[in-house]
Amino acid sequence: MNTVLELADVTVRRGQATLLDAINWTVNEGDRWIVLGANGAGKTTLVQLCSAQIHPTSGVAGILGEVLGAVDVFELRPRIGYTSAAIAERIPRDEISRDVVVSASYGVVGRWREQYDDLDHDRARALLLEVGAGKLLDRTFGTLSEGERKRVQIARALMTDPELLILDEPAAGLDLGGREDLVSTMSVLATDSLSPAIVLVSHHVEEIPPGFTHVLMLRDAKVVAAGPLAEVMTEANLSTTFGMSLQLSVEDGRYAARRRTRRHLV
């Protein structure tokens, strides 16, 4: 099995702040990882590094067989499908959905004078259908609901047929129905053997799609625990990650967590 990501003692610092502290992490082909952690834990920094947007301050980051710092990131980035709120903000509001997706072939946001062939357009259309956005092909991005925008962004991230798909909080801002739709879409992607390795960032265990295989839990820039979901997703690890005593349940492959209530003796 090929290794997709291999981080060895990766540290990221900005001034006096340590954003990631000696992270060791391996992602293999076929893995579907959830990255969980509270606000400010370092999740976005971690996936920015894994998508070759930033470099480590120290340590070694291997991505798709290349080492960050010794590779042209402009050749590496097209091999990684990446969605984030920061990218979504750069998408012109008057761009139609098909163009939002097809322009990923050139790694640009916003169509200008690039030439795309019919195969590119066909692929963009097929991907929008695959993520349940078939009715949105000709709608401008600015007129879409938050959930619809998330679907278009996932189709865009898949456009280059990436070897690694990284989704930074795709469920943020969605209502209950939107979240459930997204979880189903992600579950279909996760269980498709042709899908690339997937890394999905979230704050909530309720957003873990059935079919995901591994979890990495971050707290204060450090890894609390990482490994197969069945072994690592425990009340103890989750409580440490979020800094409070939590009760965890799982039903039909879906997780739920809530604060453990104290019993008062009278």
Ligand SMILES: Nc1ncnc2c1ncn2[C@@H]1O[C@H](COP(=O)(O)OP(=O)(O)OP(=O)(O)O)[C@@H](O)[C@H]1O
């Ligand atoms: N350039 C910077 N200089 C100093 N600190 C920074 C810088 N960028 C990020 N940080 C801090 O690093 C920490 C990790 O940030 P990051 O965005 O990776 O967290 P996160 O887990 O994605 O948080 P959230 O869930 O709130 O999005 C935060 O405390 C943040 O304030």
